[in-house]
Amino acid sequence: MKPAPFQYVAARTIEQALQLKAEHGDEARFLAGGQSLVPTMNFRLTQPAMLIDINPLHELAGLGNGPAVRLRIGALTRYRSLERDPATARHLPLIAEALPLIAHPQIRNRGTIGGNLAHADPASEMPAIVLTLGGRLRARSAKGERWIDAADFFVGALTTALEPDEMLMEVELPKAPPRSGACFMEMSRRRGDFAIIGVACIVRLDEAGRCAEARIGLCNAGDGPVFAARASASLTGRTVGSVEIGEAAKLVQSDIDPGGSIHASKEFQRHIAGVLTTRALARANERARGAA
Amino acid sequence: MSTQMHAITVTVNGKQYSRQVEGRLLLSDFLRHDLLLAGTHVGCEHGVCGACTVIFDGAPVRSCLMFAAQTDGHRIETVEGLAADRDHLHPLQQAMRDCHGLQCGYCTPGILMTMKVFLEDNPNPDEAQIREALSGNLCRCTGYQHIVEAVQLAAERMRK
Numbered sequence: 001m002k003p004a005p006f007q008y009v010a011a012r013t014i015e016q017a018l019q020l021k022a023e024h025g026d027e028a029r030f031l032a033g034g035q036s037l038v039p040t041m042n043f044r045l046t047q048p049a050m051l052i053d054i055n056p057l058h059e060l061a062g063l064g065n066g067p068a069v070r071l072r073i074g075a076l077t078r079y080r081s082l083e084r085d086p087a088t089a090r091h092l093p094l095i096a097e098a099l100p101l102i103a104h105p106q107i108r109n110r111g112t113i114g115g116n117l118a119h120a121d122p123a124s125e126m127p128a129i130v131l132t133l134g135g136r137l138r139a140r141s142a143k144g145e146r147w148i149d150a151a152d153f154f155v156g157a158l159t160t161a162l163e164p165d166e167m168l169m170e171v172e173l174p175k176a177p178p179r180s181g182a183c184f185m186e187m188s189r190r191r192g193d194f195a196i197i198g199v200a201c202i203v204r205l206d207e208a209g210r211c212a213e214a215r216i217g218l219c220n221a222g223d224g225p226v227f228a229a230r231a232s233a234s235l236t237g238r239t240v241g242s243v244e245i246g247e248a249a250k251l252v253q254s255d256i257d258p259g260g261s262i263h264a265s266k267e268f269q270r271h272i273a274g275v276l277t278t279r280a281l282a283r284a285n286e287r288a289r290g291a292a
Numbered sequence: 293m294s295t296q297m298h299a300i301t302v303t304v305n306g307k308q309y310s311r312q313v314e315g316r317l318l319l320s321d322f323l324r325h326d327l328l329l330a331g332t333h334v335g336c337e338h339g340v341c342g343a344c345t346v347i348f349d350g351a352p353v354r355s356c357l358m359f360a361a362q363t364d365g366h367r368i369e370t371v372e373g374l375a376a377d378r379d380h381l382h383p384l385q386q387a388m389r390d391c392h393g394l395q396c397g398y399c400t401p402g403i404l405m406t407m408k409v410f411l412e413d414n415p416n417p418d419e420a421q422i423r424e425a426l427s428g429n430l431c432r433c434t435g436y437q438h439i440v441e442a443v444q445l446a447a448e449r450m451r452k
Contacts, residue, residue, distance in 0.1 A: 001337040007296060008315030008361045031362075038357040039338035042318075051315070053362060080351065104428025106342060106406060109351040110358070191427040 003041040007050040014059070015142070017052050018167060022142040024050050025164035031055070032076055032115030035107050060114070060169065063087055069175045075114020075168045083108065091175040093287075094133065094182040094200055098125045101184070104192045117153075118168045120160045120224065122259075123194040127154055128225035129184065132200040132217030135173040139166040147172075154224040179212075180204040181287025183280040186219070187272050189263060195220050196264045199252075199276040201284040203240060209289070211235045216248065216281070221256035221273055228252045231277070240285045249277040300364040304329065305373030313360040320344040322360035323370060331371040331401050335430070342429035345402035346370050352406045371401035374408065384408060384446045393442035395433035403429045407443050415451055419444070 011017035021028055028050040029037060040046040054060060060076035063085055071091055073082070079099060082088045089096040102108060102125055116126045117137065130137075131150045138147050139162055153161050162168060176182060186198030198219040206212040214235035216228040231251035238244050258269035297312040304327060311326055320337070323329045323346070335343035337356045344355040347369035374382040381389070384404050394400045403426065410417070410425040417425070422443045423436070431439060 002318070002321070003316040005314075005316055008298060008359065010361070010364070031359075034357050034359075035339060035354075038359075042337050042356065051359075053359075055362060100424070104342070105410075105425060106345050106352045106354055106428045107339065110348075110353045191424070 001042045001044075003038070004044055004047040006041075006048050008053065009050065010053045010056055012056065014057055014140070014167075017054055017057065018140060018142045018165070020050070020052050021167060022165040028052055030115075030118070030167060032118075033078065033111040034115070035103070035111040036115065036119045036121065054167075061112075066172045069177070070172050071175055072170050072172045073113055074170050075118075076112050077114070079108035079111050079113070082113065092133075092173060093176055094129050094184050094202065095126075095173075097182070098129055098184040098186075098198075098200070101125065101186055101188075101192075101195075101198075107192075113171060114168045117171060118160060118162060120154055120156075120158055121194075122157050122222060122224050123220035124225075125184070125186065125195065125198055125200075125219055128198060128217045128219035129200050130171060130173065131225045131227050132202060132215050133173050134215070135171050137171050138169045139163075140169045141165040141167070145169070151227065156223045159224075176202075177204055179206075179288060179291055181284040181289070181291060183284040183287065185276045185280045185283075187276065197221060197258065197269050197272040197276060199273065199280045201277070201280040203235070203281065203284040203288045205288045209239065211238055211240050211244075211285075214240075214248070214281070216252060216277060218252070218256060218273060218277075221258045221269065223257075223259075226256055228255050228277075230255055235281075240281070242282075245278055245281045245285070248281060249274045252277045298361040298364070300361060302360075302363040302365070303367045305369055311360075315359065315361050317360045318356055319346070319358040319360050319363060319368075320355040322363075323355060323368075326360070329370050329372050333398055333401055335398065335402075340430070341399070341402075342406065343399050343402045345405045345429065347405050347409060350409070352409050369405065369408075371404055374404060382408070383449045384411070384443070387442040387446035387449065388439070391438045391442035391445055393434065393439045399429055399431045399433075403431070403439060407446070411443070411447055411450060415447060417443070417447060 029048040031051045031053045066072040186195035200217045202215045218226045231248040260266035301310045333343040335341035
């Protein structure tokens with residue numbers, strides 16, 4: 001298992017990397033952590049003519065404040081850095097809870113958030129989380145840059161709205177607001193494996209303790225990350241208890257279209273989606289009450 | 293295109309090596325075939341088994357998921373760098389021996405390199421933390437029990 005020949009270029013500047021991508025388009029791939037790309041190259045499922053290694057571009061890594069109550073995470077930020085940054089647990093509890101479930105320590109030492117989001121594996125945790133948080137992503141090309149809402153960014157399995165000449169630069173996410181709670185849960189066959197189903201939940205309460213906003217997203221529940229819009233909206237304005245949570249879980253089950261596999265049928269995935277939604281919503285709600 | 297070579301200088305186990313490498317050469321193959329450091333084992337070659345784990349700039353990574361060309365100017369530790377000499381094993385190696393933490397030994401180098409950094413970060417881990425840290429290394433012989441015991445013993449000895 002050896003990759004097919006390709007031209008390797010270690011990028012010296014962002015401008016140079018973008019220029020190369022503009023020239024070579026889909027024939028060239030950016031190399032970030034390589035934890036998804038390189039396995040497919042070893043299998044020769046992917047045979048890019050050129051790899052543009054962006055690892056030397058340290059300015060693409062790091063976590064900082066965005067406008068208002070938002071955080072910006074550079075595309076080259078490694079999972080390891082997010083795990084070790086106290087800002088993650090404080091402001092992005094959904095990500096903090098999911099990180100230990102993402103592959104294994106050695107993979108998280110190398111894997112980057114931008115590489116993961118640009119890869120857009122429907123079974124991966126981070127696309128579902130960014131979608132659930134209502135984040136947005138900054139893409140840049142030699143011609144200019146633009147922000148893309150997460151809801152528009154994930155187009156389908158392994159497919160994003162990025163054009164062939166664009167690089168994902170960073171992702172912007174809202175900090176967890178007051179009186180809110182988050183919870184991420186997934187079921188996988190073994191520790192670190194892709195989830196059979198994963199559920200991300202956020203519950204924000206108003207001053208009277210009713211649900212001001214709920215957001216529920218899932219991974220491995222369709223062609224891309226899924227935002228369960230009906231289930232999320234069903235909780236607004238209500239005092240969240242077991243009845244409301246049960247109704248939301250049923251809506252989630254009817255809204256998803258999991259692919260099924262030899263390890264888990266569609267029916268089983270749908271069942272697990274209901275179970276995990278019930279548990280994660282209850283936990284997020286408890287945490288919101290604790291934060292109130 | 294395939295023949296384009298890249299000049300790299302990389303420090304492996306404290307020793308500097310300068311080589312010309314093809315872009316597609318995996319770090320695992322570079323270590324084994326170019327530097328003749330065959331202690332780094334190649335299992336699955338797609339990042340699942342952990343046998344090829346080496347320490348890259350202080351962090352354990354899969355050497356089958358990196359290219360040699362990426363290591364220019366960087367620092368790598370492999371299993372060959374663990375023991376001071378034949379008679380002085382690293383505490384982790386000694387504990388693996390004492391606890392029968394290996395049978396066929398294929399996964400062992402990857403486990404040692406993973407656990408070296410783990411114990412540096414967590415000198416006093418509990419069993420659950422050890423098992424979590426081991427989750428990225430497959431072993432098909434031992435059932436892991438003796439590996440966990442070896443890591444506990446090594447941690448105890450290293451704290452003294």
